[in-house]
Amino acid sequence: MRVVREFSIKEVRVSVFNWNNKYLIKFELGPLEQTFKVSEMDILEESDLDKFYEGHFFDEVLLRFKEMEQSLYNQIQNL
Numbered sequence: 001m002r003v004v005r006e007f008s009i010k011e012v013r014v015s016v017f018n019w020n021n022k023y024l025i026k027f028e029l030g031p032l033e034q035t036f037k038v039s040e041m042d043i044l045e046e047s048d049l050d051k052f053y054e055g056h057f058f059d060e061v062l063l064r065f066k067e068m069e070q071s072l073y074n075q076i077q078n079l
Contacts, residue, residue: 004046010062014053025052029065032072 004016004023013028023043025036036052043049051057 004049009053009058012062012065016049023049025049027061027065030069032065032068034061034064034068 001017001019001024004018006013006015008014011029015024015026015028017024017026018040021040023038023040025038027034038049038052
């Protein structure tokens with residue numbers, strides 16, 4: 001597995017890996033994480049991956065983190 005890039009945006013840790021002819025794009029916020037697997041065939045240049053860290057896609061990642069956080073909180077309260 002090759003590390004392509006690691007950085008943070010708005011407290012979200014972003015790691016991009018290249019493995020098995022796929023790019024793995026991992027977003028981490030606290031105890032939560034989301035990983036997306038994208039075929040190398042869908043990416044012409046590594047710079048095309050930048051579109052995953054901005055705009056509507058990234059906004060949805062942030063929203064999903066809020067939903068995940070609420071689900072985890074609700075589950076912990078029900079223990």
